[in-house]
Amino acid sequence: xxxxxVSVHAQNDSIIKPINxxxxxxxxxxxxxxxxxxxxxxxxxxxxxxxxxxxxxxxxTNKWYLAGEIGAEEKTGSNDFLNATAKGTYxxxxxxxxxxxNWFGMENMIYGGLRIGFSTFSQTLNSFGIYSQNQYxxxxxxSDIAQEFSGxxxxxxxxxxxxxxxxxxxxxxxxxxxxxxxxxxxxxENFENLYVPGFNRTHDSGRFGFGYSYNISYLIPLxxxxx
Amino acid sequence: MKYFKYIKLLIxxxxxxxxxxxxxxxxxxxTLTTPRLFIxxxxxxxxxxxxxxxxxxxxxxGNEDVLTGYNLVTSSQVLxxxxxxxxxxxxxxxxxxxxxxxxxPNDTTDDIIxxxxxxxxxxxxxxxxxxxxxxxxxxxxxxxxVTVEDDGDKWILIILPTNDNQSVIDETAIHFKxxx
Numbered sequence: 001x002x003x004x005x006v007s008v009h010a011q012n013d014s015i016i017k018p019i020n021x022x023x024x025x026x027x028x029x030x031x032x033x034x035x036x037x038x039x040x041x042x043x044x045x046x047x048x049x050x051x052x053x054x055x056x057x058x059x060x061t062n063k064w065y066l067a068g069e070i071g072a073e074e075k076t077g078s079n080d081f082l083n084a085t086a087k088g089t090y091x092x093x094x095x096x097x098x099x100x101x102n103w104f105g106m107e108n109m110i111y112g113g114l115r116i117g118f119s120t121f122s123q124t125l126n127s128f129g130i131y132s133q134n135q136y137x138x139x140x141x142x143s144d145i146a147q148e149f150s151g152x153x154x155x156x157x158x159x160x161x162x163x164x165x166x167x168x169x170x171x172x173x174x175x176x177x178x179x180x181x182x183x184x185x186x187x188x189e190n191f192e193n194l195y196v197p198g199f200n201r202t203h204d205s206g207r208f209g210f211g212y213s214y215n216i217s218y219l220i221p222l223x224x225x226x227x
Numbered sequence: 228m229k230y231f232k233y234i235k236l237l238i239x240x241x242x243x244x245x246x247x248x249x250x251x252x253x254x255x256x257x258t259l260t261t262p263r264l265f266i267x268x269x270x271x272x273x274x275x276x277x278x279x280x281x282x283x284x285x286x287x288x289g290n291e292d293v294l295t296g297y298n299l300v301t302s303s304q305v306l307x308x309x310x311x312x313x314x315x316x317x318x319x320x321x322x323x324x325x326x327x328x329x330x331x332p333n334d335t336t337d338d339i340i341x342x343x344x345x346x347x348x349x350x351x352x353x354x355x356x357x358x359x360x361x362x363x364x365x366x367x368x369x370x371x372x373v374t375v376e377d378d379g380d381k382w383i384l385i386i387l388p389t390n391d392n393q394s395v396i397d398e399t400a401i402h403f404k405x406x407x
Contacts, residue, residue: 079252081363130355131254131362132261134308136287136294140261141311141353141366190357202357 034217088121089197149188
């Protein structure tokens, strides 16, 4: 993260301000494909997590991009009383809007995005224990018989804030954060979704969720166009 | 420099989001979890009126400890925790508990416990119900019956459920009445 900041910062300083504002600027249009490397890193270091995400966008106009992600995740969560695994795939589609006014020749983005996300997944209750405020008869009942609830779906919306910087020619590195709002989800009988692939952790206090992405992507240029 | 400012803002938001305290993970004391069996003691000669038991003492059969809060108290009610691991829980309910030390306060071997002890047997089915991610599951009890062993000198005369097919879902209303 720090490296990333420094490199972007350095880029700014090394660029000379446009000499003539009226210079015709040709910008690259194309399909940009990439992935979330934070999910790969997490898969390697966190034994309770497996996941990946492929990201893509297509530039429609100077400011607007058609964007989407597909991914798969498996996440096990546990505390003193519960151990459950969520497993499934998801996709998100929407658009990004670039707020950033680039200097001459640069094609970086500070953007806001909107998405609709959809996931199909299963929720497995691996084990649970009974909670009792009164511990006169301890220990309480526990169960290690796994119960799987499959064929669940969830639909949510997202607002994304992020940035992408062109590190090398056509190679971009980026970071974003996602604020999610659950629209609809299937809940398992006598249990609940603690984690939804693509949506991440659910919260007791509401329908909201959070996510982040550190990504690397490559632009396949198709044509050039003045703004 | 404008760019750099945006990045700092983004990092700050990211930091707050990922480290924010997750209160969902703590099971609050106010959450209704596994309920206890709620019994009230009524007067056998006047079924409408509560009747206190003096020097009341409650202890589970097979448990070394006296039930907390019910060691020599004056009470017209008792809340009994039930075992979540099996379908039967037994309690010794002692009316007017006392110890007669036989005139030898330093020698406990010849002490006689006075008062009247009855053993009740509570039989039930258990059902595990999801509460929340922090509290996990609670047990609720269905098809409860409460019976008293006839030791020839019962102080418990009648036991009546407040509903047919009595269940214990929460502790807000009484589940059984004991007449004495």
